[in-house]
Every structure is written in structure tokens, then in C-alpha cells.
Amino acid sequence: MKLNENYFNVSDSYLFSAIAGKVAAYQAAHPQKKVLRLGIGDVTLPLAPAVVSALRAASEEMGKSETFRGYGPEQGYLFLKSAIAGYYKERGIRVDDGEIFVSDGAKSDLGNILDIFGRDNTVLIPDPVYPVYVDTNVMAGRKILYMNASRENGFLPMPDYSVDADLIYLCSPNNPTGAAYSVRQLQQWVDYANAKGAVILYDAAYECFVSEDGLARSVFCAEGAKTCAVEFCSLSKMAGFTGTRCGWTVVPERLAQGKANKMWLRRQTTKFNGVPYIVQRAAEAVFSPEGRRQTAENVDYYMNNARVIAQALEELGIWFTGGKNSPYIWLECPHGMDSWQFFDYLLENAQVVGTPGAGFGVNGEGYFRLTAFGSKETTREAVARIKDLLSR
Amino acid sequence: MKLNENYFNVSDSYLFSAIAGKVAAYQAAHPQKKVLRLGIGDVTLPLAPAVVSALRAASEEMGKSETFRGYGPEQGYLFLKSAIAGYYKERGIRVDDGEIFVSDGAKSDLGNILDIFGRDNTVLIPDPVYPVYVDTNVMAGRKILYMNASRENGFLPMPDYSVDADLIYLCSPNNPTGAAYSVRQLQQWVDYANAKGAVILYDAAYECFVSEDGLARSVFCAEGAKTCAVEFCSLSKMAGFTGTRCGWTVVPERLAQGKANKMWLRRQTTKFNGVPYIVQRAAEAVFSPEGRRQTAENVDYYMNNARVIAQALEELGIWFTGGKNSPYIWLECPHGMDSWQFFDYLLENAQVVGTPGAGFGVNGEGYFRLTAFGSKETTREAVARIKDLLSR
Incomplete structure (x- = not known):
């Protein structure tokens, strides 16, 4: 062995x-x-009272024959995917239910998504960086290029057309620097990725902290992102779910000529069994008005x-x-x-x-x-x- | 890309x-x-009343500042790992806390464990089989050999020393056949694996249904299994957790000269964030007397x-x-x-x-x-x- x-x-x-x-x-x-x-x-x-109350109610459901739930869909229950789609819709972004995959957190999916990409890809990662982007690619033996984030560029590196990258990690608002791309800056990254045939792996785990106009809260606010980007988001910071574990990943239908979405679905149905029903109900409650x-x-x-x-x-x-x-x-x-x-x-x-x-x-x-x-x-x-x- | x-x-x-x-x-x-x-x-x-009651109590804890839990250890809380170790101890098997990794189900870990093994391994899989063993290895491009389970061998294929395998899947009691290895039969597999330097990936998800003496309920009831086997178990069937999602994986300290356990820990800390606290409390309740x-x-x-x-x-x-x-x-x-x-x-x-x-x-x-x-x-x-x- x-x-x-x-x-x-x-x-x-x-x-x-x-x-x-x-x-x-x-x-x-x-x-x-x-x-x-x-x-x-x-x-x-x-956790917020509305969330605790949903956890309590779902726990009761699981204890009764009539309302008990066994295996759910690996990609998440429709009630939660619809709530997430609604959250995007508020910001004028259309995401179809089939593009949303409920996850047990952005970290899992940021690592696992690499399964659907070949080993022979060049990865572009900003420095400084959340170490998971680097470690998961080292584990898979991929070539990594770094781009400098520094005081000079406000810790927001911009695309360099002389660099050929296949997979590009962007995290905005950034961990650890807190710097956030504007929609216009993000548009330049999306244009670069589409021009290069690259895929942006966009970590939006901190999007809920954005308050200023003109800053990106989703990669899909840039035109053309649906053909070049996967977005990872999480309830960890938005709703205090660090110990409750729920997030989502958007893999657009049009990415990689329609192949990436089907491959990710296959990956998840083969190596994942979905997020606990009670946790999905708790996540749904995050999106209720209360x-x-x-x-x-x-x-x-x-x-x-x-x-x-x-x-x-x-x-x-x-x-x-x-x-x-x-x-x-x-x-x-x-x-x-x-x-x-x-x-x-x-x-x-x-x-x-x-x-x-x-x-x-x-x-x-x-x-x-x-x-x-x-x-x-x-x-x-x-x-x-x-x-x-x-x-x- | x-x-x-x-x-x-x-x-x-x-x-x-x-x-x-x-x-x-x-x-x-x-x-x-x-x-x-x-x-x-x-x-x-x-779900059993004791489990529902644990879910309810843990949900309340998560709603109060003093008892709220954020990120937990990726490999699981000690309270649950100790309960699992106790479950093994009842059967005379010693498993250390550091060998137990709490998972969101056997399916996830059965797929993800392959991360720590090279691509250049030959995989031995019984036929008929739970499709996940095959699919996860095809996804990684590994060579697969099949062993015949048939009426002649009671759907319990035994080792063939003329076959060189690196990773061996055994599931007992078996899905789909329900056939269960005896401890003596399993010992032959463990001896074969140790002789070949192979690793047995042992799916024990149905162990709780074993009632006859002499049948194996864990790969670790065979001598020498700690140097050649990983065990996957689950609360899905034992406690109706198919929609609640909790299981565990035992990676012995001595497997692969002590390397496998550390590599799996690295994998989990990098690509996983642990099972929800409330679910771990529910799982702990499964092991209470009630x-x-x-x-x-x-x-x-x-x-x-x-x-x-x-x-x-x-x-x-x-x-x-x-x-x-x-x-x-x-x-x-x-x-x-x-x-x-x-x-x-x-x-x-x-x-x-x-x-x-x-x-x-x-x-x-x-x-x-x-x-x-x-x-x-x-x-x-x-x-x-x-x-x-x-x-x-």
C-alpha cells in the first residue's frame, strides 16, 4: 500500500x-x-432565538413516526435551497435551486471541490492567505503560484494577464486582511478568468459584513461569473454556525460547458450524505424575517x-x-x-x-x-x- | 482548467x-x-426519546452565551469519543481516543479516506457491492480488482494469496447480501493484509445487527488488525441517524508505521470542521444506558x-x-x-x-x-x- x-x-x-x-x-x-x-x-x-426554536421544533419532529426524516437529498432540502436562492434574489442575483448545494461549511467544500478538477492545473493563491487553499492543493500535488497582496495594492491583488492560472482563489472580504473587492475590481477578475478559461473559487464566507455600496457580496454580481466561478458561503459568521455547521456552494449550470455542476452533484451523492435535517431547518430559520x-x-x-x-x-x-x-x-x-x-x-x-x-x-x-x-x-x-x- | x-x-x-x-x-x-x-x-x-431529549438540551445550550459552542475539534468532542471507546471496550476491544474520528457518516469517510492513499494502489472489492467503494476509486483513477461473492462461498469471499491488493474493502454484515464474516474468517483477511502490506477498509455500519456468537462485530476482534485496518461505523442504522448524520472512523495509531493516523487527522483538520455539537450530544445519548x-x-x-x-x-x-x-x-x-x-x-x-x-x-x-x-x-x-x- x-x-x-x-x-x-x-x-x-x-x-x-x-x-x-x-x-x-x-x-x-x-x-x-x-x-x-x-x-x-x-x-x-x-444562536439567535429563531434558530434555537427551529432546532427544537425539528428535534421534536425527528422523535415522531409521522414527521421523522431519514436520508435527505445529498445536495440539501428544497426548503433551504429556496431560502438561499431568495437571499441572492434580494441582491438581484439569480441562482437556480439546482446550482445550490447545501454543505456542512465552506471549509469542507473548499477542499472537496478540488476532486472534480484534474491534478494538472495551475493554482493561483493570494499571499497572505487562509491556509486551507494552500494545504488542500499541496495534498493533491498541484502547482501553486502566489500573487502578492500588499499595502501597495491595498491587499487586493488584481489579475496579471502574463500569468496563466487554471484555478484562482479569491476571498472577499478577506481572511486574514479584511480587504474587500469592489464590484468593478471583481469584474476584472471575472473577465480575466473567462479569457483564460480559468475557474475562480470564490470564498464569500464574510459577505454579510459588507455594508458599503459598490463592494462585492457575491462573485455573481460580476457579469459573466456564471461561466467561470464557484461560490462558497457559510452561516458560520453570518449566524454563528461555527459549531452548528451549515453553508452552501453555488456551482453554476453553465460552468465548464455544463459539466462542473453534474460532476459536483456526482461527488456529493457519492462521498456525502447531506447536512442533518435539524441543522437545515435551523439554517432555514436564519432566512426567516425574524x-x-x-x-x-x-x-x-x-x-x-x-x-x-x-x-x-x-x-x-x-x-x-x-x-x-x-x-x-x-x-x-x-x-x-x-x-x-x-x-x-x-x-x-x-x-x-x-x-x-x-x-x-x-x-x-x-x-x-x-x-x-x-x-x-x-x-x-x-x-x-x-x-x-x-x-x- | x-x-x-x-x-x-x-x-x-x-x-x-x-x-x-x-x-x-x-x-x-x-x-x-x-x-x-x-x-x-x-x-x-x-429517533429514540433519549436522543431527542439530548438534541433539545443541546439546542438550548447553543442559545445561551454561557453554554454556546463555536468551532469544536474536527475529530470530535472527547465526550463522544470516550463513549465510543466504551462501546468497543464492552466487546473487549481497546481503541484509544486518538484513534477515533467522529464523522458525519460512514459514506463520507469511506470516500474521503482515499485522500491519504496514493493513486497507484490496487483496490480489491467484492462483487456484489455497495457502489460507493467502486465509484470513489474510479473517480481517483485507481485500478480495481473484483473478488467473487457467490452462493458457493456464502457471499463471503476469502483471501487469495495469488492476488496482490493494496486496499481491500470488506463490509460485514454485508450490504447488499446480509452475509456476515465469522471472527475466524476475518482473521484470515487480517493475516492476508498484514502479509501483503495491504490495508483493509472495513465497513461495520451494520455491526449492531449481529446476534450470533462467533461472528465479527469489528475488524479489531481479529489479532493484528491494528496494523492493517481502518474501521468505519455509523449510527445510521444502529440509532436511526440516517437524517441526523453521525458516525465514526477508527484509524489505528500503528497503521502504516504511525503515519496513517496523523495523515487522516491532517486531512480532517484541513477539509472538515467537525460534526455539529448538537448532533454529537445526540450521539453521546445513544451510548447512555437509556x-x-x-x-x-x-x-x-x-x-x-x-x-x-x-x-x-x-x-x-x-x-x-x-x-x-x-x-x-x-x-x-x-x-x-x-x-x-x-x-x-x-x-x-x-x-x-x-x-x-x-x-x-x-x-x-x-x-x-x-x-x-x-x-x-x-x-x-x-x-x-x-x-x-x-x-x-
Whole structure:
């Protein structure tokens, strides 16, 4: 038996374990100090009442013969696909039910989608980046090209026609940088992909945080995207589903001469058995008027945190992206510190934990990520400490 | 962009759509006739009260700040892994927490596990077979060898040392045949795999139906299995989780010189985000004393159906396997009919629907699958009709 040797080329990510180690060591040495965490990418607010109520009702259904549900369609129940189609329709985007695949989260599908593409494709990935794009392609032995995201391009790299790419990862609003493409910028990517015969794998997991006009909330707001893009979206951040697990993937009927949609359906019916019925009912509740209102309140709560962080950085004169249409704030480390130096400086002098940008790629060096997913109180106190420290 | 061309070699399964088409046509032509279905592989009894109560409690937890859960460990919460380890311990099998990976079902993991193995492996698959084993390997472009399961070997093929296989699929009790390996037979497979350096992918999804002594309920009851086998199990049939989605995979620490376990962990942390917290709590409840009692009652209910079917076939003098340690009954079509002829005969003359064995592989021709997952009433009525028809 031969193992998949590509796995031995996947680099181990020590980022979060390194952070945890440093924080634990600091806390052990200074047990009286209160450490505040603005580094996490996980939500903290509980599920909305409308969602809990749907979970409860669906659980009851599963306990009665007349309403019990066994195997459902692998691609998701129509009641949820229709709700998702309605969500797109509000934004003037038409997505057919057959193009929507309910998933257990964007991460699964972002990895699994690679199944339907040949190994012999060149992959284009921005740096810094969510590590899953890189690791899944290394596991499959594909050639990876990186494009530079930097302060110069506002961490929003644009297409370069001299580069031939087959699969292109875009994430907007971006993790980790929080930078968000405008519709016009995205149109340039769609035009490039169509010209090159490439496919954009578009991670829209943070679209709900976009508030400014003119910014893209879906790749399908660009003309021609249906022939060159797959979109991955998730209820994780939109509705606090990080531990409840539901998202969706849109594979347009017209992509790859109609082949990609059928192949993905075949992949899912063969290697997946659908999302739990009760979770699909919970997801449906997110799209109810009550659910929309309640989850929007949660998004507002986090965006208030983001605003507090952003405002402080503006006052301190520190360059950053994100924080306006994203729960992530990506800042340039002050005083010329590198990412880990700033991490240590902040931990030791303000007892605030963030994430060193260098952990997300070469171009992340010298940058630092703060997140808005903490509580209001923690965020305010952490920001006060940062302001105090950096304005000394 | 290049598609994965191996997908074009996957044969479309028309089995269940062909059945549905024939039944619909018959029903349209004979609207007054009541068609009874003994063909489905899905459970019909609702979730046990202990499970529903756990779902309800976990849903409430998710609605409160103090008890809300975000991202969990991709490989599953310790509370559930410990419960699963305890389930093995009852049978005298030691499985460490680190060897257990909680999954959203056996089907997902049976497909996804192939990620950690190279493409250049020869796969050995019994015929007839659950189509997922074949399709997932065709999708990856692997070489497949088939081994014959037939009436001669009781549909339990044994190892042939002249065949060199790298990955071996075993499913016991078997879907579709219901045949179950004894511990001694399984030991021969484990010895073969260790001798060849092969890996057994052991599908134990139906282990809970085994009642006779001496039959295997886990591959790990064979000595040496920890160096050559991965086991896939599921709550789908054991606890009616077909629409709730939870199972587990055991990847032993010692498999492939300790590499396989780490690679599967890397795969899951990269392409999976874990099973919903509420579902893991529901699964934990299956292993509580109350849950065990309630789900055992459901298994008994189905096995009573199986007994009713088996008894009738014995009385009719029809050869079959399964039905004693399995919810599936695999019978030889009477009067020399082929699988589809018998399907039509049964539908037209008794209005009973089963599954033609030919749909599961070449060796399934001339055989037919009935399942015990219907209601008691439906099963009894269908059996009465079959007896009446075939004893004429």
C-alpha cells in the first residue's frame, strides 16, 4: 500500500499552537494579569432565538413516526435551497435551486471541490492567505503560484494577464486582511478568468459584513461569473454556525460547458450524505424575517467592535485594512516591529493577544490581525490598553 | 482548467431511479393497488426519546452565551469519543481516543479516506457491492480488482494469496447480501493484509445487527488488525441517524508505521470542521444506558421483521443469506428468473417492491434484496403476499 506522498509536503501550521504556547507561558509567569484575546476567528454570541426554536421544533419532529426524516437529498432540502436562492434574489442575483448545494461549511467544500478538477492545473493563491487553499492543493500535488497582496495594492491583488492560472482563489472580504473587492475590481477578475478559461473559487464566507455600496457580496454580481466561478458561503459568521455547521456552494449550470455542476452533484451523492435535517431547518430559520433581524443584530454587534478597533488605529495613525466591511482588522505593526515582535510587545505590555500576520504567508510579515468576534467589554478594554500603550 | 477526467469513467447508477420509474408506471396503471416497499435501505422508526431529549438540551445550550459552542475539534468532542471507546471496550476491544474520528457518516469517510492513499494502489472489492467503494476509486483513477461473492462461498469471499491488493474493502454484515464474516474468517483477511502490506477498509455500519456468537462485530476482534485496518461505523442504522448524520472512523495509531493516523487527522483538520455539537450530544445519548436500551429495541423491531421474511423464505425453500445478523435478506430468485424478471413478477403479482441484485454487480444477477426497515405491518403483509404468490 502506498500513502499519498503529497501529504509529506504539507507544512505543519504551528501558528495557533505557537500563540497558545506563548500565552500560556506568559499567564503562568504572571498569574495576576488578565489576558484579553482579540485573536480568535470564532464567534462568541449564541444562536439567535429563531434558530434555537427551529432546532427544537425539528428535534421534536425527528422523535415522531409521522414527521421523522431519514436520508435527505445529498445536495440539501428544497426548503433551504429556496431560502438561499431568495437571499441572492434580494441582491438581484439569480441562482437556480439546482446550482445550490447545501454543505456542512465552506471549509469542507473548499477542499472537496478540488476532486472534480484534474491534478494538472495551475493554482493561483493570494499571499497572505487562509491556509486551507494552500494545504488542500499541496495534498493533491498541484502547482501553486502566489500573487502578492500588499499595502501597495491595498491587499487586493488584481489579475496579471502574463500569468496563466487554471484555478484562482479569491476571498472577499478577506481572511486574514479584511480587504474587500469592489464590484468593478471583481469584474476584472471575472473577465480575466473567462479569457483564460480559468475557474475562480470564490470564498464569500464574510459577505454579510459588507455594508458599503459598490463592494462585492457575491462573485455573481460580476457579469459573466456564471461561466467561470464557484461560490462558497457559510452561516458560520453570518449566524454563528461555527459549531452548528451549515453553508452552501453555488456551482453554476453553465460552468465548464455544463459539466462542473453534474460532476459536483456526482461527488456529493457519492462521498456525502447531506447536512442533518435539524441543522437545515435551523439554517432555514436564519432566512426567516425574524432570523434575518436577529442575526443582523449579531453582525452589528461585531461590527461595532470592529469600529471601536478601527477608530483607535486611526487615532494612533496606524495603517490598516478591514474593520469596515469585515470583522478582521489587518494592521501594520508600529515602530517597524515584525509580526512576532509586535505579538510579544502587545502580550507583555498590554496583555492583549492578536494573530501575527507572518503566520498567513510571506507578505503577512510586519502585519498583525485583530478580530471583532470578542465581547463588547473585552474589545473595549483591549482597545483602551492598546491605545494607552502605543500613544505613550 | 482541466476537469478530473476519471469522473467520466464513473458509471451512472440507474438502479434506484429505474425502480422508482417502474413502480410509478405500475401505480399509474393500477391506481387501486396498494404497493408495499421492502426495497429501501433507510430506517423508518423515529429517533429514540433519549436522543431527542439530548438534541433539545443541546439546542438550548447553543442559545445561551454561557453554554454556546463555536468551532469544536474536527475529530470530535472527547465526550463522544470516550463513549465510543466504551462501546468497543464492552466487546473487549481497546481503541484509544486518538484513534477515533467522529464523522458525519460512514459514506463520507469511506470516500474521503482515499485522500491519504496514493493513486497507484490496487483496490480489491467484492462483487456484489455497495457502489460507493467502486465509484470513489474510479473517480481517483485507481485500478480495481473484483473478488467473487457467490452462493458457493456464502457471499463471503476469502483471501487469495495469488492476488496482490493494496486496499481491500470488506463490509460485514454485508450490504447488499446480509452475509456476515465469522471472527475466524476475518482473521484470515487480517493475516492476508498484514502479509501483503495491504490495508483493509472495513465497513461495520451494520455491526449492531449481529446476534450470533462467533461472528465479527469489528475488524479489531481479529489479532493484528491494528496494523492493517481502518474501521468505519455509523449510527445510521444502529440509532436511526440516517437524517441526523453521525458516525465514526477508527484509524489505528500503528497503521502504516504511525503515519496513517496523523495523515487522516491532517486531512480532517484541513477539509472538515467537525460534526455539529448538537448532533454529537445526540450521539453521546445513544451510548447512555437509556439510549442503549431504546435503540436496541428499535434494532429488535427491525430484526423481527427480518425473521418474518427469513422464515417465509425457509418455508418456501428459497435459498438466502442474511436476515439473521443483518437487516438485509439476499435471496436467489425463484423459478430461474433473473433479478429484473423477479422484480417485475413481484411488483405485478404481489405489489411488493424489492431491489434487483443485478444492480449491485455482476454476481448479483439472479438474486434479490429485501430489507427489514419497513414497518411491522407492511412487512407482514408483504411477506403474506410473497408466500401466497410463490406457493401457488
